[in-house]
Amino acid sequence: MSASAPLPPRTHAGGCSESPLRFPLEADSSPSYIRWFTDDLLFHYQRCHRRAFLDIYGDPNWQDPPSDYFLKLRQDSADHRSAVLQTFEPLHRPQFASGDWAAGAKATLALMAQGVEAIHQGVLVMPAPVEGVQLVSQPDLLVKQPGWSCWGDWVYAPIDIKLGKKPKLDYQVVAAYHAYVLSRVQGVWPAQSYLALRGGQLYPIELGRLVVKLQDTLNHSLQDLRAPQPPELFISHSRCDLCQWFSHCYGEAKAQRHLSLLPGVTPARYDFLRQHHITTVAALAQTSPQHLAPLPGFGDTVAEKLVHQAQAMMDNRAIPRTSPQAPHGFPLWPEDLPEGEFELFFDIEAAPDQNLIYLHGVLVVNRITGEETFHALLAESHTQERQAWRDFLDLVHAYPDAPVYHFCPYEAQTVRKLGQAYGTPYRHIETLLSRFFDVHKCVTDGVTLPIESYALKHIARWMGFDWRDEGANGAQSICWYNSWAETGDPTYLEAILRYNEDDCRATYHVKDWLVKFAEPYWERLYATHR
Incomplete structure (x- = not known):
């Protein structure tokens, strides 16, 4: 057993064990509608208390249909899981009807007692500290290791397979939960619990460090999930956007x-x-x-x-922000949003799971003639990424005095990254980046808007711009790219190009709106210098 693992529980005759975790919940006679508390519920509770509650009690008709991006993530996760499982062949899988946790636990115990080398999707069950509730753990793998358990000179260690590249705390707590339930089943704690992450990493969990966190999370989840009312909602787009209950919760949030x-x-x-x-x-x-x-x-x-x-x-x-340092009382200066004969509006599309920058979209606006020309500099594969980069450099160098507008730091960061990857001289990259202006920063520095998010879509739509494809967004463009790469169907590529062009035009629209908003303050500034 590793030094970081908690002390094993005391083992009774017959292989049962007394858990080292203590739960301060008081026994009561209130009805509990949770019969099986699963590791999925624990994971969802950590991310959102309300989601776990709705998973148990919510009306399925309230759920959103899965988005294309959600389905892509689910397929990517399945592919990753399949690749990891191949390294543990031969695998034994307990046979039981879906959702019949009692039968699954019985079949899993039989395999563990036989001492098979690896068990896929075994079921571990132990009583919860509240009446009528069973804790259910279903790690992706149970792997046989040397040691002593209630069956003899072997023990099992759990492995959870996750698509993420980093061992998020949510993942670690669930991995500790697997080890906790397993300790009750086999009579001893495993030395480690593991996460099999993307990139071939097998990450060991420090069980001793996580026991207190696990105990606290279990206590609160078992209390909250037996309450008569759901936990209060809180909309967090970074965590809520892919949730199946998002529309239901968002509707309530809007009403309130x-x-x-x-x-x-x-x-x-x-x-x-x-x-x-x-x-x-x-x-x-x-x-x-x-x-x-x-x-x-x-x-x-x-x-x-x-x-x-x-x-x-x-x-x-819209409410202007103020700046005591500026004589015109407004934090944006004319040089923050420069205008010239030509202006460039720049947006990148990438396939992050393939580490590929496949599209540089540039809208060239001639301020004298009013002409607008969109350029899609496309790499259809990794081998063409360098050429697309060169095409982009040729285009922006054809307008050496034109400011390059983008939205958020990603475009500037990617230009620096591609310059390093393809040997573009440092001074050339820095000269180019000196022409870059982040419209998002200008908005957030200069004005408060009546919107729920300072993402491009929220800002531009409030200002009167909209995208041609209603469901277009960054996640959807990743799905379109994968579908195009897999099928060669040009309609997917056309959708990507429309979306990218609309992003460029939205950036142009927001920049022009902001200039008009700032003009009264700049006129005041010019008047004081006459």
């Missing part, structure tokens, strides 16, 4: 004008706002920033932004 819909309201800040009885957008809009600034995680800048954000939402108007 929930504070989580405001950009900048994090879960931690939301807790502090609730403690100060600020629970609605209207209440926040009427709050003085000076009242919020002393709160942990706020400060003067954040407090002002949040109050302005609530005011913008209440009035559906």
Whole structure:
């Protein structure tokens, strides 16, 4: 047993074990609708308490159909799992009807007692510390190792196969959960629990470090999932966008004008706002920033932004940010959004799972004639990525004085990365990047908008621009690229090119809106220098 593993439980005759975890839950007679608490529920609870509750009690009709991107991730995960499992052949899989955890546990125990080398999707079951609930663990693999268990001179260690490249804490807690339930089944803790990550990494979990975290998470989840009402909702697009319950929760949040819909309201800040009885957008809009600034995680800048954000939402108007350092009172200067005879609007499309930058989209705008020309510089494979990069350099160098507008830092970061990869002289890259202007930064520095997110789509749509394909987004473009690569169907490529061009045009639209918004302040600046 490794030094980091917790002490094994005491083993009783017959192979049963007494768990070292202690749960402070008090016994009660309240009805429990959870009969089987699975590792999937534990994982979902960590990411969102409400999701786990809805998984048990929610109406299936409330669920969203899976998106193309979700289906792609599921297929990628299945392919990764299949590749890992091949390294553990021969595999034994317990035979039982789907969802019949009791039969699955019985079949798994029989395989473990035989001492088979590897078990795929075995089922481990132990009583939970509340009446009528069983803890269910189904690791991807149970692998035989030397040691002593209730069966003899062998033990099993669990392995969970995950598509991620990093051992996220959510993954680690579930891996510790597998080890915990396994310790009750085999009479001893495994020395390690493992994550098989993308890239061939087998990551050992420090069980001793995670026991307290696991105990706390289990306690709270078993309490919350037996409550009569679901946990309070909180919309977090980074975690909610792929959830099957998103539309249901989002509809409730919109009806309530929930504070989580405001950009900048994090879960931690939301807790502090609730403690100060600020629970609605209207209440926040009427709050003085000076009242919020002393709160942990706020400060003067954040407090002002949040109050302005609530005011913008209440009035559906753009609110200029102020700058005491600027004589015109506005943080954006004319040189932040320069105009010239030509302006370039730049957007990249990539296939991250293939480490490929396959499209440089550039919209060239002639400010004198009003002509607009879109250039799609395409790499149909890895072998063409270098040529697409060269084509991009040739295009931007044909307009040596033109500013290059993009949205967020990704384009600038990728230009630097490609320059290094293909040996473009450093001075050439730095000269080019000096012409780059991040429209997203200009927006967030200069104005507060009545929107839920400062992503390009939210900003541009509020300003009156829309995409030709309703479902177009970055995740969908990845799916279109994979479908195009697999089938050669040109309709997928056409959809990608439309989406990329629309992103460039949206950036152009936002930049022009922002210039018009700033013009009164710049006129004031020019007037003071006459």
